[in-house]
Amino acid sequence: MLGCRDASFAYEGDIAVSGLNFEVRGGDYLCVVGENGSGKSTLIKGLLRLKAPRSGSVLTGGGLRPNEIGYLPQQTAAQKDFPASAYEVILSGRLGARGILPFYSKRDKAVAEENIRRLDLGSIRNRCYRELSGGQQQRVLLARALCATRKVLLLDEPAAGLDPVVTRELYRLIETINRETGLTVIMVSHDIRSAVRYASHILHLRKTQVFFGKTEDYLKSETGKAFVDGNCPPGGERYDGNA
Amino acid sequence: MTETLELVWTRLMSALLRLLQIVLPDVLFEMFSYTFLVRAVVVGLLVSLCAALLGVSLVLKRYSMIGDGLSHVGFGTLAIATALNAAPLTVSIPVVVAAAFLLLRLSENSKIKGDAAIALISTSSLAIGVVVISLTTGMNTDVCNYMFGSILAMSKDDVTLSVVLAVAVLGLFFLFYNKIFAVTFDENFAKATGVRTGLYNMLIAFLTAITIVLGMRMMGALLISSLIIFPALTSMRLCKKFKSVTVCSAVVSVICFFVGVVISYVEATPTGASVVLVNIAAFLLFWAARLIPWARLGRTPLRLIAERRNVS
Numbered sequence: 001m002l003g004c005r006d007a008s009f010a011y012e013g014d015i016a017v018s019g020l021n022f023e024v025r026g027g028d029y030l031c032v033v034g035e036n037g038s039g040k041s042t043l044i045k046g047l048l049r050l051k052a053p054r055s056g057s058v059l060t061g062g063g064l065r066p067n068e069i070g071y072l073p074q075q076t077a078a079q080k081d082f083p084a085s086a087y088e089v090i091l092s093g094r095l096g097a098r099g100i101l102p103f104y105s106k107r108d109k110a111v112a113e114e115n116i117r118r119l120d121l122g123s124i125r126n127r128c129y130r131e132l133s134g135g136q137q138q139r140v141l142l143a144r145a146l147c148a149t150r151k152v153l154l155l156d157e158p159a160a161g162l163d164p165v166v167t168r169e170l171y172r173l174i175e176t177i178n179r180e181t182g183l184t185v186i187m188v189s190h191d192i193r194s195a196v197r198y199a200s201h202i203l204h205l206r207k208t209q210v211f212f213g214k215t216e217d218y219l220k221s222e223t224g225k226a227f228v229d230g231n232c233p234p235g236g237e238r239y240d241g242n243a
Numbered sequence: 244m245t246e247t248l249e250l251v252w253t254r255l256m257s258a259l260l261r262l263l264q265i266v267l268p269d270v271l272f273e274m275f276s277y278t279f280l281v282r283a284v285v286v287g288l289l290v291s292l293c294a295a296l297l298g299v300s301l302v303l304k305r306y307s308m309i310g311d312g313l314s315h316v317g318f319g320t321l322a323i324a325t326a327l328n329a330a331p332l333t334v335s336i337p338v339v340v341a342a343a344f345l346l347l348r349l350s351e352n353s354k355i356k357g358d359a360a361i362a363l364i365s366t367s368s369l370a371i372g373v374v375v376i377s378l379t380t381g382m383n384t385d386v387c388n389y390m391f392g393s394i395l396a397m398s399k400d401d402v403t404l405s406v407v408l409a410v411a412v413l414g415l416f417f418l419f420y421n422k423i424f425a426v427t428f429d430e431n432f433a434k435a436t437g438v439r440t441g442l443y444n445m446l447i448a449f450l451t452a453i454t455i456v457l458g459m460r461m462m463g464a465l466l467i468s469s470l471i472i473f474p475a476l477t478s479m480r481l482c483k484k485f486k487s488v489t490v491c492s493a494v495v496s497v498i499c500f501f502v503g504v505v506i507s508y509v510e511a512t513p514t515g516a517s518v519v520l521v522n523i524a525a526f527l528l529f530w531a532a533r534l535i536p537w538a539r540l541g542r543t544p545l546r547l548i549a550e551r552r553n554v555s
Contacts, residue, residue: 048435049435067436067437069435069436071431071432073429073432076429078303078304082303083303083482083484089428092421092428092433093432095422095425095436095438096437096438102418131483145432148432148436
C-alpha cells in the first residue's frame with residue numbers, strides 16, 4: 001500500500017537517510033524507531049510527499065492517492081496559542097478532499113461528527129484549542145487526521161510531551177482504531193517499549209535501514225535486543241533516546 | 244453611459260445626504276458634506292475591513308512584519324510614480340505585489356531569514372524613495388504626507404479603483420476562508436493532505452499587498468501596518484474561535500477607523516495617527532476586559548453562577 005524502494009533523502013546534499021526498502025500492507029501497524037537524527041522525521045516527510053527522494057522512489061499502491069494520508073504532525077510553537085475551537089480544527093481535516101471548492105459539504109460535517117464521537121470529543125468540541133490539555137490537543141489532532149483518511153494514518157511522535165497515563169491511553173486508542181477499522185498506522189516513536197508492545201511491524205533506522213520486519217522477529221534480532229534493553233547497539237554510538 | 248451613471252450617482256448622494264441630515268449629529272453631517280471626506284471614509288472603511296481580516300492570518304502566521312515591509316516598498320514606488328508623473332496606484336500595486344511574493348519566498352526557504360529579509364527590503368526601498376523625492380521635488384510636505392498619511396490624498400479615480408479592489412479582496416477572502424484557516428493553523432498538515440498551500444500563501448500575500456497599497460496614502464507608510472496588526476491582536480484578547488476572532492477584528496477595525504476619522508476631523512489631528520490611537524484604546528479596553536473572569540472564559544455571568552452551583 002505504501003513503501004519505499006531503494007529510497008534515500010537528503011538536505012542540501014547531506015544524506016539524511018538512505019537504503020530504504022520496505023512496504024506497508026493494509027491494516028499493518030508499523031513503528032519507525034531509531035535515535036535522534038536517524039532520519040525518522042525525514043522519512044515521514046518523504047512518505048507524505050513533502051520531500052522528494054534523492055534517489056529511488058516512494059511507492060503507493062492499492063488505490064491510495066497522496067491526499068488520502070491522515071497525518072498527525074508534531075505541534076509547532078505557533079499552534080500552542082492559536083485561537084480556534086476544537087471543532088474548527090477537526091473539520092479542517094476535510095479540506096484536502098474539497099479541492100478548489102470553497103465550503104464544507106454536509107458529508108464533510110458528518111465525517112467530522114463521526115470522528116468526534118469515535119474519539120469522545122463531544123464535551124470539548126467548542127472549547128478553545130489552546131486551552132485544552134496536551135492529551136486533549138493530541139486527540140483533536142488525531143480526529144482531524146482521521147477526517148482526512150480512511151486508509152493510512154501517519155503519526156509523528158504522538159506522545160511527545162504527554163504524561164505516562166495519557167500516553168498509554170493515546171496508544172490504546174490508536175491500537176483500537178487500527179484493530180477495529182483496519183486503518184494502516186505508521187508511527188514514529190522514541191518509546192521503544194510501547195512500540196514493540198503495540199506494533200505489528202518495526203522499521204529501525206540509523207541513517208540507513210537497519211531492520212524491517214515483524215515485531216517478533218525484531219525482538220529476536222541483535223539490533224532489536226540491544227535497542228530494547230537500552231544497551232549499546234552493535235553499530236557503535238550509544239542509544240540516548242528516552243525509551 | 245457615463246453621464247447617466249453620473250446622474251444616478253448624484254441623485255443617490257443627495258438622497259443619502261437628506262437621510263443623513265435627519266439621522267446624524269451635527270458634527271457628522273457637517274463632516275460628510277465634504278465630498279473628499281466621504282470618499283476617504285468609504286475607501287478607509289473598506290481597507291480597514293480587508294486589513295483586519297487578513298491581519299488575523301498574518302499575525303498568527305508570525306508574518307506581522309511583512310505588512311510593515313510592504314508599506315515601505317509602497318513608499319518607494321509612490322515616490323518614483325510621482326517623479327515619473329504616473330498614476331500612483333497603477334505603479335505601486337504591481338511592484339508591491341511582486342515584493343510580497345519575494346518576501347514570502349524568502350521567509351520560506353532562504354539563507355537570509357525572514358525578518359532580516361524584510362528589514363533589508365524595507366530599508367532599501369525607503370532609501371530609494373527618499374533619494375528620488377529629494378532629487379525631484381525636494382524634501383517637502385509630500386514626504387510627510389507619504390510617511391504619515393493624508394486624508395486629502397484620494398482622487399476620484401483612485402476611489403473607484405480602490406473600491407473595486409477592496410471588494411475583490413473581501414470576496415476572495417470569503418471564498419477561501421476555510422483554506423486560509425488551514426494554511427494558518429497547520430501548513431504541513433494542509434500540504435500533506437493535498438491542499439495547495441503554496442497557492443494560498445501567495446493569495447494571502449497578494450491580498451495583503453493590495454490592501455496595503457490602497458490604505459497607505461491615507462494612513463501613511465509608517466502607520467498602515469497597524470491596521471493589520473491591531474484589530475487581530477485586540478480580538479484575540481477575548482475571542483476563542485478563529486471565526487469569532489475574524490468577525491470581531493473586522494468589526495473592531497471598522498469602528499476604530501470611523502471613530503479615528505471623526506476625532507481627526509473634530510480635533511484637526513492627522514488621520515492615520517488618530518486611527519492608530521483609537522486602535523490602541525480598543526486594545527487596552529479588550530485587554531482590561533480579559534481580566535474580568537466571565538469575559539476570559541467566554542461565559543455569561545448567569546452561566547458562571549449555574550456552573551458554580553453544579554460544582555458545589
